[in-house]
Amino acid sequence: MQIRLVFFFGLLIPFLAFPLFAAFQGGQAGVRSISLGRAGTAASGGAQDIMQHPSAAGELSQREIYLAYGKPFAGLDGINIDTAHMAAVLPLRWGTLGLGFSHLRMSGLEERVLAVNYGRAFFDVIQSGLTIKELSHRYIPSAQPGASRDPVFSKNDSRRAWTFDAGASAELPGPFRAGVTVRNVKQVDVGLVTPDIVRREIQGGFALDLSSWGLEAAGDLVYRRRDFGDKNRLAPRLGLEKTFQKTLKFRLGLNPDELTTGFGLQTSRFSFDYGVAFNRHITDGAGSHRAGMGYSFGRRKSP
Numbered sequence: 001m002q003i004r005l006v007f008f009f010g011l012l013i014p015f016l017a018f019p020l021f022a023a024f025q026g027g028q029a030g031v032r033s034i035s036l037g038r039a040g041t042a043a044s045g046g047a048q049d050i051m052q053h054p055s056a057a058g059e060l061s062q063r064e065i066y067l068a069y070g071k072p073f074a075g076l077d078g079i080n081i082d083t084a085h086m087a088a089v090l091p092l093r094w095g096t097l098g099l100g101f102s103h104l105r106m107s108g109l110e111e112r113v114l115a116v117n118y119g120r121a122f123f124d125v126i127q128s129g130l131t132i133k134e135l136s137h138r139y140i141p142s143a144q145p146g147a148s149r150d151p152v153f154s155k156n157d158s159r160r161a162w163t164f165d166a167g168a169s170a171e172l173p174g175p176f177r178a179g180v181t182v183r184n185v186k187q188v189d190v191g192l193v194t195p196d197i198v199r200r201e202i203q204g205g206f207a208l209d210l211s212s213w214g215l216e217a218a219g220d221l222v223y224r225r226r227d228f229g230d231k232n233r234l235a236p237r238l239g240l241e242k243t244f245q246k247t248l249k250f251r252l253g254l255n256p257d258e259l260t261t262g263f264g265l266q267t268s269r270f271s272f273d274y275g276v277a278f279n280r281h282i283t284d285g286a287g288s289h290r291a292g293m294g295y296s297f298g299r300r301k302s303p
Contacts, residue, residue, distance in 0.1 A: 028051040028052050028085070028100075028102050028113060029052045030045045030048035030049040030051075030052055030066075030068075030085075030273075030292070031045075031048060031068055031262065031264075031273035031274065031275045031290050031291065031292040032045035032048065032049070032241075032251065032262070032264060032273050032275070033045060033048075033049060033052060033239075034253075034260060034262065034275040034276075034277055034288075034290055035239070035241075035251035035252075035253055035260055035261060035262030035263075035264075035273070035274075035275035035276075036218055036237075036238075036239025036240070036241065036251055036252075036253040036260070037237045037238050037239045037252075037253025037254045037255045037258065037260050038220075038222075038237050038239075038253065038255055038258075038260070038277075039205060039218040039219060039220040039237040039238060039239040039253060039255075040052075040053070040205075040207075040218050040220070040239065041053055041167070041169065041179035041180060041181055041203050041204060041205040041218075041220050042169050042177040042178050042179035042205050042206055042207035042218065042220075043177065043179075043207035043209075043216055043218040043239075043241075044056040044059060044127075044169070045273075046060060046064060046066070046271070046294060047060065047064040047065065047066040047087045047088065047089045047098065047294060048066040048068065048085070048087055048273070048292055048294060050087050050089065050098040050100055050115075050117045050119070050129070050131065051085070051087060051100040051102060051113065051115050051117070051131065051133075052181070052183075053129070053167050053169075053179065053181045054117055054119060054128075054129030054130055054131040054165050054166055054167040054181065055119055055127040055128050055129040055167040055168050055169045055179060055181070056119065056127075056129065057089050057095075057096040057097075057098045057117050057118070057119030057129050058095070058096060058119030058120050058121045058127030058128055058129050058169075059119075059121060059127045059169075060089050060091060060096050060119070061091055061300045062091065062296045062297070062298060062299075062300045063088075063089065063090055063091065063296065063297050063298040064088070064089050064294055064295065064296045064297075065086075065087070065088045065294065065295055066085075066086070066087045066088070066271075066292055066293070066294040066295075067085070067086055067292060067293055067294075068083075068084070068085040068086075068273075068290055068291065068292030068293075069082070069083070069084055069085075069290070069291060069292070070082070070083035070084075070085070070288070070289060070290035070291075071083075071288070071289045071290075072288040072289075073279075073282070073285055073287075073288055074285060074286045074287060074288065074289055075284070075285040075286035075287075076282070076284055076285040077284075079106075079285075080106065080107060081104065081105070081106040082104070082105050082106075083102065083103065083104045083105075083290070084101075084102065084103045085100075085101070085102045085103075085290075085292065086100065086101045086102075087099070087100045087101075088100075089117075091300075094120065095118055095119060095120035095121075096118070096119045096120070097116075097117070097118055098115075098116070098117030098118070098119065098131075099115070099116060099117070100113070100114070100115035100116075100117060100131075101113065101114055101115070102115075107140075108139060108140050109138070109139055109140065110136075110137075110138045110139075110140065111135075111136070111137055111138075112135075112136040112138075113133055113134070113135055113136070114133065114134045114136075115131050115132065115133045115134075116131070116132050117129060117130070117131040117132075118130055118131075125170055125171040126168065126169075126170045126171075127168065127169045127170070128166075128167070128168040129166070129167050129168070130164065130165070130166050131164060131165040131166075132162070132164045133162065133163055133164060133165065134160060134161075134162055135160065135161050135162070135163065135188065135190060135198060136158065136159075136160050137158060137159045137160070137161075137190040137196070138158035138159075139158070139192070159189075159190045159191065159192060159196075160190075161188035161189065161190055161198070162186075162188070163184050163185065163186045163187075163188050163198065164185050164186060165181065165182065165183045165184065165185065166181070166182050166185060167179065167180060167181035167182065168180060175208055175209045175210055175211075176206060176207070176208060176209075177206065177207040177209065178204075178205070178206050178207075179204065179205060179206075179207075180202070180203070180204035180205075181202070181203045181204070182200065182201070182202050183200065183201040183202075183203070184198050184199060184200045184201060185200060187199060187200050199224050199225050200224070200225075201222065201223070201224040202222070202223045202224070203220055203221070203222045203223075204220065204221055205218060205219050205220030205221060205237070206218070206219055207219075214242055214243040214244065215240070215241070215242055215243075216240075216241045216243075217238075217239070217240050217241075218237075218238070218239045218240075218241075219236070219237070219238050219239075220236070220237040220238075221234065221235070221236055221237075222234070222235045222236075222237060235255060235256050235257075236255065236256070237253070237254075237255040238253060238254045238255070239251065239252065239253035239254075239260075240252050240253070246266070247265060247266055247267065248263070248264075248265060249263060249264040249265075249266065250262075250263050251263065251264070251275070257279055257280060257281065258277045258278060258279055258280065259277070259278045259280065260275060260276065260277040260278070261275070261276060262274050262275030262276060268296075269295060269296045269297065270293070270294070270295055270296075271293065271294040271295075271296075272291075272292070272293050272294075273291065273292045273293075273294075274289075274290070274291045274292075275289070275290050275291075276288065276289050276290075
């Protein structure tokens with residue numbers, strides 16, 4: 001029993017310290033979205049966002065691949081977490097097909113998400129999307145001395161489940177856009193012995209595009225039942241992006257748990273993004289970092 005408690009407590013420390021990172025939640029956000037306080041339902045960042053916002057693929061007209069690497073809670077003693085993210089989109093005659101993969105690894109635990117996304121635009125002003133996901137949750141008892149003998153892992157050390165996301169965004173009169181995403185529409189259990197429910201999450205918001213000033217602002221509201229306790233959680237997210245010479249972008253963001261910032265470089269085919277989030281509940285460490293690169297190629301799909 002003592003081994004079991006030590007093992008599971010070691011796994012839970014970073015998740016308890018950071019409420020947004022429950023099972024399979026938080027790891028699929030794009031680098032740009034992280035920099036904007038994790039807002040951006042109505043302000044898509046391209047292929048990097050298809051695993052967070054299914055409708056993002058609906059507005060893409062060119063082939064694109066995006067790769068990202070993250071280091072959450074850098075500098076904290078005893079904490080070593082790595083994340084990897086890959087997304088690719090292929091515009092077709094009747095919409096856009098997307099493929100996504102994300103991976104989170106820490107001592108004693110791995111989470112993987114495989115995703116297939118389909119997005120389509122309607123009337124040039126509405127984008128919709130659907131993402132089907134396989135969630136894979138695996139404990140690594142060998143990472144903790146003696147844990148491999150624990151009865152919890154005698155039959156199985158992993159669990160898989162299928163769920164899906166759905167979303168839509170639309171251009172509104174003037175410089176406004178609106179969007180909504182429902183993640184984990186089907187709530188699934190990935191626990192080995194006790195329930196570990198991947199909660200449904202609803203995120204909706206608006207974007208204000210002031211291109212003449214090089215500004216874009218995003219404001220979202222996220223609803224999700226708490227993972228620890230019975231109360232529901234409603235949280236705002238705000239972000240601001242300033243563009244210089246249509247190439248260099250600086251970003252700031254804010255939500256109840258984090259202050260975020262970052263920058264991006266954008267050319268006709270290449271993009272680079274960097275974002276960092278500082279958790280207000282953690283005073284030590286150097287924040288959570290993520291960097292990504294994207295490349296667009298091929299002819300643009302005709303409207």
